[in-house]
Amino acid sequence: MVSTSETKMAYPPETTAYAPENKxxxxxxxxxxxxxxxxxxxxxxVNFHYGSFHAxxxxxxxxxxxxxxxxxxxxxxxxxxxLRNLNRINETLRDxxxxxEITLDGQNIMDFDITEVRRRVGMVFQRPNPFPxxxxxxxxxxxxxxxxxxGTSAAEIVEKSLRRAALWxxxxxxxxxxxxxxxxxxxxxxxxxRALAVNPEVLLLDEPCSALDPIATAKIEDLLVSLKDxxxxxxxxxxxxxxxxxxxxxxxxxxxxxIEHAKTDMIFKNPACKETEDYITGRFG
Amino acid sequence: MATSSAAIGPAxxxxxRRQPFGDEVAYAVTWFFATLILGLTLWVVFELWTHSSxxxxxxxxxxxxxxxxxxxxxxxxxxxxxxGTVLTSVLALLISVPVGVGAAIYLSELAPTKLSNALTFxxxxxxxxxxxxxGLMAIFTLVxxxxxxxxxxxxxxxxxxxxxxxxxxxxxxxxxxxxxxxMIFPYIISVSREALMSVPRDQREAALALGAxxxxxxxxxxxxxxxLGILGSVFLALARAIxxxxxxxxxxxxxxxIHASLFAPGYTIAAVIANEFTEATGKVYLSSLxxxxxxxxxxxxxxxxxxxxxxxxxxxxxxxxx
Amino acid sequence: MTGRNxxxxxxxxxxxTLSGICAAVTVSMLFVILAYLVYNGFSSLNxxxxxxLPKPTGQVGGGMANAILGSAQVVLIASCFGLPIGFFAGxxxxxxxxxxxxxxxxxxADLLNGVPSIVIGIFAWTVLVVPMHHFSALAGGMxxxxxxxxxxxxxxxxxLLEVPRSMREGALALGAxxxxxxxxxxxPAARHHDRHDSGRRPHLRRDGxxxxxxxxxxxxxxxxxxxxRNAAGDxxxxxxxxxxxxxxxxxxGGTCPADDGxxx
Numbered sequence: 001m002v003s004t005s006e007t008k009m010a011y012p013p014e015t016t017a018y019a020p021e022n023k024x025x026x027x028x029x030x031x032x033x034x035x036x037x038x039x040x041x042x043x044x045x046v047n048f049h050y051g052s053f054h055a056x057x058x059x060x061x062x063x064x065x066x067x068x069x070x071x072x073x074x075x076x077x078x079x080x081x082x083l084r085n086l087n088r089i090n091e092t093l094r095d096x097x098x099x100x101e102i103t104l105d106g107q108n109i110m111d112f113d114i115t116e117v118r119r120r121v122g123m124v125f126q127r128p129n130p131f132p133x134x135x136x137x138x139x140x141x142x143x144x145x146x147x148x149x150x151g152t153s154a155a156e157i158v159e160k161s162l163r164r165a166a167l168w169x170x171x172x173x174x175x176x177x178x179x180x181x182x183x184x185x186x187x188x189x190x191x192x193x194r195a196l197a198v199n200p201e202v203l204l205l206d207e208p209c210s211a212l213d214p215i216a217t218a219k220i221e222d223l224l225v226s227l228k229d230x231x232x233x234x235x236x237x238x239x240x241x242x243x244x245x246x247x248x249x250x251x252x253x254x255x256x257x258x259i260e261h262a263k264t265d266m267i268f269k270n271p272a273c274k275e276t277e278d279y280i281t282g283r284f285g
Numbered sequence: 286m287a288t289s290s291a292a293i294g295p296a297x298x299x300x301x302r303r304q305p306f307g308d309e310v311a312y313a314v315t316w317f318f319a320t321l322i323l324g325l326t327l328w329v330v331f332e333l334w335t336h337s338s339x340x341x342x343x344x345x346x347x348x349x350x351x352x353x354x355x356x357x358x359x360x361x362x363x364x365x366x367x368x369g370t371v372l373t374s375v376l377a378l379l380i381s382v383p384v385g386v387g388a389a390i391y392l393s394e395l396a397p398t399k400l401s402n403a404l405t406f407x408x409x410x411x412x413x414x415x416x417x418x419x420g421l422m423a424i425f426t427l428v429x430x431x432x433x434x435x436x437x438x439x440x441x442x443x444x445x446x447x448x449x450x451x452x453x454x455x456x457x458x459x460x461x462x463x464x465x466x467x468m469i470f471p472y473i474i475s476v477s478r479e480a481l482m483s484v485p486r487d488q489r490e491a492a493l494a495l496g497a498x499x500x501x502x503x504x505x506x507x508x509x510x511x512x513l514g515i516l517g518s519v520f521l522a523l524a525r526a527i528x529x530x531x532x533x534x535x536x537x538x539x540x541x542x543i544h545a546s547l548f549a550p551g552y553t554i555a556a557v558i559a560n561e562f563t564e565a566t567g568k569v570y571l572s573s574l575x576x577x578x579x580x581x582x583x584x585x586x587x588x589x590x591x592x593x594x595x596x597x598x599x600x601x602x603x604x605x606x607x
Numbered sequence: 608m609t610g611r612n613x614x615x616x617x618x619x620x621x622x623x624t625l626s627g628i629c630a631a632v633t634v635s636m637l638f639v640i641l642a643y644l645v646y647n648g649f650s651s652l653n654x655x656x657x658x659x660l661p662k663p664t665g666q667v668g669g670g671m672a673n674a675i676l677g678s679a680q681v682v683l684i685a686s687c688f689g690l691p692i693g694f695f696a697g698x699x700x701x702x703x704x705x706x707x708x709x710x711x712x713x714x715x716a717d718l719l720n721g722v723p724s725i726v727i728g729i730f731a732w733t734v735l736v737v738p739m740h741h742f743s744a745l746a747g748g749m750x751x752x753x754x755x756x757x758x759x760x761x762x763x764x765x766x767l768l769e770v771p772r773s774m775r776e777g778a779l780a781l782g783a784x785x786x787x788x789x790x791x792x793x794x795p796a797a798r799h800h801d802r803h804d805s806g807r808r809p810h811l812r813r814d815g816x817x818x819x820x821x822x823x824x825x826x827x828x829x830x831x832x833x834x835x836r837n838a839a840g841d842x843x844x845x846x847x848x849x850x851x852x853x854x855x856x857x858x859x860g861g862t863c864p865a866d867d868g869x870x871x
Contacts, residue, residue, distance in 0.1 A: 089490055114498075119495065122494060125491065127491075129488060131506055132507075132510055141492070141495060145505070174690065191491070308785045308786050310786070311703075311786030311790075314695060315695045317651065318692045319695075319704065319709075319712045322692070322756060322757065326716075329719070329730045334625075378700055383629075384632060388626070388629040388633045389663065391627050395623060395627065404634050407634070414644065426643075428645060459615060467637075470636070472826075475825075476823075499623060514819065518818075521721075521823070524721035528721075529723075558729070575693060575729055575733070585726075589714070589718050
């Protein structure tokens with residue numbers, strides 16, 4: 001799997017621009033066929049409504065296995081909404097409607113058992129949200145409900161998950177203390193560890209660093225890069241430097257549309273669309 | 286039901302520096318009223334204590350352990366009333382806590398917001414209905430139902446057990462417990478729902494994102510997060526049940542004795558005070574009734590202390606504070 | 608779908624259905640009661656009861672809470688005594704208090720809140736009825752105010768605590784004294800905040816007090832509202848609005864204008 005994803009066709013070979021007159025979305029114009037083969041997660045013509053508000057317009061996007069994809073854009077552009085559709089967590093909101101198709105390994109996520117989708121597509125939220133339980137219980141919660149404790153001991157899973165989230169050294173002596181005893185950055189890494197404990201294939205992160213200081217942010221960024229070979233990562237961020245640092249490809253959202261999705265350096269050095277350039281150079285947003 | 290204290294804003298008295306005059310006045314005024322609460326509560330205890338002095342000096346501790354209640358010979362004991370109060374309240378809780386919390390879960394987690402709000406409004410309105418109306422309704426509906434249908438049906442199945450033995454009068458412990466259960470539903474539903482709804486959305490989403498089902502996220506994450514509020518609802522309901530007067534008076538049968546059978550008539554503290562306060566002729570009689578009031582107060586206090594203790598115990602390790 | 612997931616989904620469905628059944632059972636029961644009341648004429652039943660029991664000394668015993676409900680006068684007296692005490696005590700608890708003393712006051716308020724109305728009735732009897740030799744609106748009002756005080760105090764406290772810290776710091780930073788900050792910024796902010804949405808906001812304190820007191824406060828408002836209706840004598844009707852406002856205003860630092868229908 002790793003080898004295929006490292007072929008040259010792993011992500012759209014060139015920048016593809018969103019053209020308003022063209023109803024087809026950017027990624028589906030070229031390179032689609034070859035990309036489909038390796039895309040871990042794929043969204044096609046996704047439209048999303050909050051009540052009467054049309055929040056996402058025809059978004060089509062592919063996420064390659066073992067790559068980090070960043071979604072950037074001004075506040076309210078729909079990037080978080082899009083992310084929250086990828087593991088169907090938006091279904092918990094009332095009065096919403098999703099159209100289009102999202103596939104995981106080529107299979108429509110609507111056909112999965114909902115708990116199965118969410119186990120395979122993990123999520124980390126904007127604000128750290130540990131459960132009011134101990135660190136240990138926080139991590140073991142996911143494996144427990146998903147019946148993954150058979151064969152391995154709980155302690156092993158906890159240690160492994162904490163190590164993967166680079167929190168083990170800091171937390172190993174207080175595993176049975178309240179998760180709220182940790183600092184904000186540690187809590188966020190705990191939430192990442194909690195998400196990793198169920199071995200997700202895709203990890204979604206919704207502005208995971210927006211409540212953190214630069215040092216904690218740097219730690220999480222390092223962590224993301226190191227996690228890349230274990231899962232596919234999609235991160236929403238309002239911080240463009242962050243996208244530039246961690247992401248292999250970057251998608252730019254504006255007003256509920258995916259304007260451009262390309263290799264990160266392409267986006268930042270040579271964007272195809274005027275809107276992208278305006279945003280990146282700080283002319284709005 | 287709170288003990289933990291959060292000092293928002295600097296503490297009132299900072300000795301080192303003089304406060305502006307206005308602040309000192311405001312501090313003094315609010316302090317006075319806060320102290321007034323303290324004083325009033327203590328005053329209630331004091332009044333009950335002094336007015337029950339005759340009964341206390343005559344019966345002493347035996348008041349609590351004596352079964353006899355005889356105004357003619359001036360012999361008084363509180364045991365049947367304590368028994369009746371505790372039995373009916375606990376039975377009522379056993380019925381209404383599971384059902385009430387279940388309903389609260391439905392209202393906060395599943396029902397559409399508008400429906401939930403409308404139902405909660407009605408439920409709370411019903412808590413405001415005077416209890417005598419519940420009592421009258423119970424006399425016209427629940428008592429015959431119990432006498433003619435429920436009682437015989439239960440006895441046909443489990444009549445051998447001492448809890449269900451004896452003649453079914455219609456009035457009695459079980460009837461009182463049922464009407465109490467109905468009366469405390471609003472408190473349990475409304476308070477538990479409030480507690481469940483104050484659980485942050487991201488807690489639910491965190492559980493769901495790990496692959497939990499709706500029920501798993503509700504039961505394993507949302508309910509534990511809201512447990513203090515739910516506990517609070519249980520204790521509030523228990524306090525209401527213990528103190529409930531009119532409805533219980535009308536359906537419990539008013540028999541100052543202790544029966545094992547739930548169908549037998551009994552008596553509660555609040556009911557006996559309500560019934561006999563007017564006709565209490567002798568000094569000892571009246572003072573015994575007031576001492577019963579003191580016992581009721583003590584029960585409330587024990588309940589409150591238990592609530593505080595539970596909160597302290599469950600707020601220890603691994604919980605969110607502040 | 609694996610067997611385990613099938614099982615989990617089954618549990619999910621069963622339990623969620625059960626909770627729906629719980630709601631259906633309780634709510635339908637309450638509906639039956641409501642229908643019964645409406646059918647049999649709520650107010651007449653009530654007024655009968657109140658007019659049939661005017662025994663001079665023993666009134667207290669006959670269910671203080673009900674006697675209390677009957678009289679608008681009683682509500683007025685109770686509000687005059689209970690609301691300021693509760694309101695200022697609530698301010699003390701939220702803004703001024705030291706840690707230990709506050710804990711004590713909170714405990715006492717919680718205790719007082721739990722004391723059955725019949726016990727409060729005895730208290731009013733010993734303190735007011737016996738010295739004055741007759742049952743009076745004053746005694747009833749005092750008794751009700753005793754029930755009003757803890758609820759008012761604790762809800763006021765909760766409302767004030769929900770005002771963000773930044774707001775008070777903002778006022779203090781402009782050189783306002785503490786009491787001016789409270790009077791001009793915090794209390795108005797607490798009055799205006801949207802309580803319908805309060806559930807979605809992370810609370811400052813998770814001790815459950817907010818959840819416990821807010822519904823009680825609403826219930827008490829309903830109670831006062833019903834008392835209005837029951838005792839709606841001719842003269843009372845004109846005064847009703849102002850009285851209700853007064854009674855509601857103190858129940859936890861201000862409520863929106865008459866909106867009982869809209870409240871959740």
